[in-house]
Amino acid sequence: MDDLDSVNGIDDEPFPEWLRPPYRGFTVDDLFRLPELPSHTQLIDGGLVFRARQSxxxxxxxxxxxxxxxxxxxxxxxxxxxxxxxxxxxxxxxxxxxxxxxxxxxxxxxxxxxxxxxxxxxxxxxxxxxxxxxxxxxxxxxxxxxxxxxxxxxxxxxxxxxxxxxxxxxxxxxxxxxxxxxxxxxxxxxxxxxxxxxxxxx
The missing domain is CATH 3.90.1570.10 (tt1808, chain A)
Incomplete structure (x- = not known):
């Protein structure tokens, strides 16, 4: 981790493998099977979409x-x-x-x-x-x-x-x-x- 990463609070933890989409994208079954997804996660065009905090x-x-x-x-x-x-x-x-x-x-x-x-x-x-x-x-x-x-x-x-x-x-x-x-x-x-x-x- 370089100095810039340290300043920005970025660590060297590996990208969660379960969050990496398969070749053809995630499916609806994946959406309801994957662990630790934030609430209100959506699936659009095979990609996971995380919702920002609502105003x-x-x-x-x-x-x-x-x-x-x-x-x-x-x-x-x-x-x-x-x-x-x-x-x-x-x-x-x-x-x-x-x-x-x-x-x-x-x-x-x-x-x-x-x-x-x-x-x-x-x-x-x-x-x-x-x-x-x-x-x-x-x-x-x-x-x-x-x-x-x-x-x-x-x-x-x-x-x-x-x-x-x-x-x-x-x-x-x-x-x-x-x-x-x-x-x-x-x-x-x-x-x-x-x-x-x-x-x-x-």
Whole structure:
């Protein structure tokens, strides 16, 4: 270890072998098998993605969306937060908030959901994951056939701005159907009415 490493606090411990990806990348089975993974680790394109510490604002926005969806969620659906959604062998993101069919929601010990049972995914953009949230994840969700996607950006006065997308069955890609500030009022995938300014009071 040279002087610069010493100053930066870098030691000469070997890279953990279990963290080295195989030639074709990690799989979903690996994600749930590997020891000592930090909580909320995701799998994107066969690579492990570690989440940065959430800001208070990010957590409040997700709570606002979760509570708002629960108020009007029909009996055949359930609202979930920060649980792995399996999209394919090397794709297992953890959406901020999503809606899944009740028969597939599982109990308190459920650690994953299959994409075929998910009807809505919401991602709140964070600085550490902005490109993934805005670009790669929507591509993967659309490819998996999830019909509704919300991208939540930070607007003026730190209030959430919700970009609503629906899956175009002809192109297999999302089409933006509206941008909602102050209030989110929708009829699909079910009746939704969320006061986005309520984040000011949380």
């Amino acid at each position: 208070i604002h990010h957590s409040r926005v997700n709570t606002l969306l979760e509570d708002g969806l629960r108020r009007t969620c029909p009996a055949h659906l359930r609202v979930r937060r920060e649980t792995i959604v399996v999209l394919g062998p090397g794709q297992a993101p953890e959406p901020d908030v999503f809606v899944v069919r009740a028969e597939a929601a599982g109990g308190l010990d459920t650690d994953r959901c299959a994409a075929r049972n998910v009807v809505l995914v919401a991602e709140t953009v964070s600085p550490d994951s902005a490109i993934r949230d805005r670009e790669r994840k929507p591509q993967l969700y659309a490819r998996a056939g999830i019909p509704h996607f919300w991208l939540v950006e930070e607007g003026t006065r730190h209030r959430p701005v919700v970009h609503v997308h629906e899956l175009d069955p002809d192109t297999g890609a999302y089409v933006e159907t509206g941008v909602h500030r102050d209030r989110l009022t929708l009829t699909a995938p079910f009746a939704v009415d969320i006061d986005l300014t309520a984040v000011d009071r949380m």
